[in-house]
Amino acid sequence: MDKSEIDTPALIVDVDVMLRNIREMAKLAKERGLKLRPHVKTHKVPEIAKIQVEEGGKGICVQKLSEAEVMAENGLDNIFITNEVVGQLKLPRLAKLREKVDVFVAVDHLDNIRDLSNVMKEHGLELGVYVDVDCGMHRTGVPPDKAPDLAEAVTRSEGLYLVGIMAYEGHAGAPRDREERVSLINKAMEQTLLSVELVKRRGIEVNEVSVGSSATVRYSSMFEGITELQPGMYVFNDYYLVEREAATIDSCALHVLTTVMSRPSPDRGVVDAGSKTFHFDMNRYPIAVGVEGVEMVKFSEEHGWLILRGQAQEKIRLGDRLEFIPYHVCPCVNQFDILYGLRGDRVERVWPVAARGKVT
Numbered sequence: 001m002d003k004s005e006i007d008t009p010a011l012i013v014d015v016d017v018m019l020r021n022i023r024e025m026a027k028l029a030k031e032r033g034l035k036l037r038p039h040v041k042t043h044k045v046p047e048i049a050k051i052q053v054e055e056g057g058k059g060i061c062v063q064k065l066s067e068a069e070v071m072a073e074n075g076l077d078n079i080f081i082t083n084e085v086v087g088q089l090k091l092p093r094l095a096k097l098r099e100k101v102d103v104f105v106a107v108d109h110l111d112n113i114r115d116l117s118n119v120m121k122e123h124g125l126e127l128g129v130y131v132d133v134d135c136g137m138h139r140t141g142v143p144p145d146k147a148p149d150l151a152e153a154v155t156r157s158e159g160l161y162l163v164g165i166m167a168y169e170g171h172a173g174a175p176r177d178r179e180e181r182v183s184l185i186n187k188a189m190e191q192t193l194l195s196v197e198l199v200k201r202r203g204i205e206v207n208e209v210s211v212g213s214s215a216t217v218r219y220s221s222m223f224e225g226i227t228e229l230q231p232g233m234y235v236f237n238d239y240y241l242v243e244r245e246a247a248t249i250d251s252c253a254l255h256v257l258t259t260v261m262s263r264p265s266p267d268r269g270v271v272d273a274g275s276k277t278f279h280f281d282m283n284r285y286p287i288a289v290g291v292e293g294v295e296m297v298k299f300s301e302e303h304g305w306l307i308l309r310g311q312a313q314e315k316i317r318l319g320d321r322l323e324f325i326p327y328h329v330c331p332c333v334n335q336f337d338i339l340y341g342l343r344g345d346r347v348e349r350v351w352p353v354a355a356r357g358k359v360t
Contacts, residue, residue: 173215
């Protein structure tokens with residue numbers, strides 16, 4: 001199949017760029033003596049997750065129980081759900097999954113520890129647990145001084161065992177200013193490692209300290225005491241990471257292929273991909289690649305509104321195909337059923353996005 005035969009809008013992946021990204025992150029982890037546990041919520045494709053493991057990953061991360069179920073059904077057998085699994089509807093599913101594969105979860109509440117213990121005891125299982133520490137993002141997790149109480153509760157709970165500490169410094173990657181990012185990463189790692197020290201003072205062993213986002217991991221991985229990295233977006237990269245100096249245009253492996261469906265005036269165009277294609281969670285538009293003078297300025301659900309400048313006003317014609325780098329790749333991928341893996345203009349792989357829409 002040739003690229004020209006792909007109907008639009010579509011997600012196309014440069015296989016060679018993707019493999020280079022995967023190998024470079026694996027090399028970084030190996031050189032720093034750390035374990036790499038890629039977060040597969042970015043692509044949701046079991047076949048790509050297997051490539052990441054084959055290239056050096058010790059296992060994978062997912063964000064949702066349903067994602068973990070899909071990955072397990074497709075042969076992935078070491079899965080960290082980097083999230084709290086809470087509620088009487090989910091816990092029996094978690095136990096069923098644990099019967100099949102090694103699975104781990106994060107906790108930030110004593111009640112959740114109790115409920116996890118009860119369901120694991122009921123099924124005669126043991127579940128690995130990371131204490132979720134809030135290192136500055138203020139989403140889930142407990143402050144460092146609360147981590148020892150949770151860690152001790154895990155060690156005293158039948159059916160559970162403590163793996164270590166997890167902290168997610170995603171907030172530290174948000175500023176575009178490098179000095180501000182570095183300052184936030186420093187503070188986040190200080191909080192993370194403080195929690196480790198406080199837990200150890202209780203006489204509790206901490207085997208793993210798991211951190212990392214694609215925007216911060218090259219810096220946070222330098223801190224002594226970190227053992228495990230869990231970046232996700234690096235597999236494809238996106239313009240968010242380009243702006244934060246964690247990627248380049250050339251390392252963005254995934255593009256959205258679109259068709260110019262309207263040319264209402266010399267300085268305007270419309271492509272067949274809008275908010276239902278790209279998503280708009282960060283309120284930033286995708287970036288056109290391979291052509292100058294094209295700027296996405298507005299979305300409708302199925303339309304991307306373009307401003308055309310300079311030579312683009314003459315060059316861009318009805319039916320032309322344009323490619324864009326998503327600003328945030330993760331929700332963009334979740335809009336699609338398949339990814340096309342290309343080498344040059346030839347389609348080598350067609351990957352079903354098997355965990356698409358898995359939000360429970």
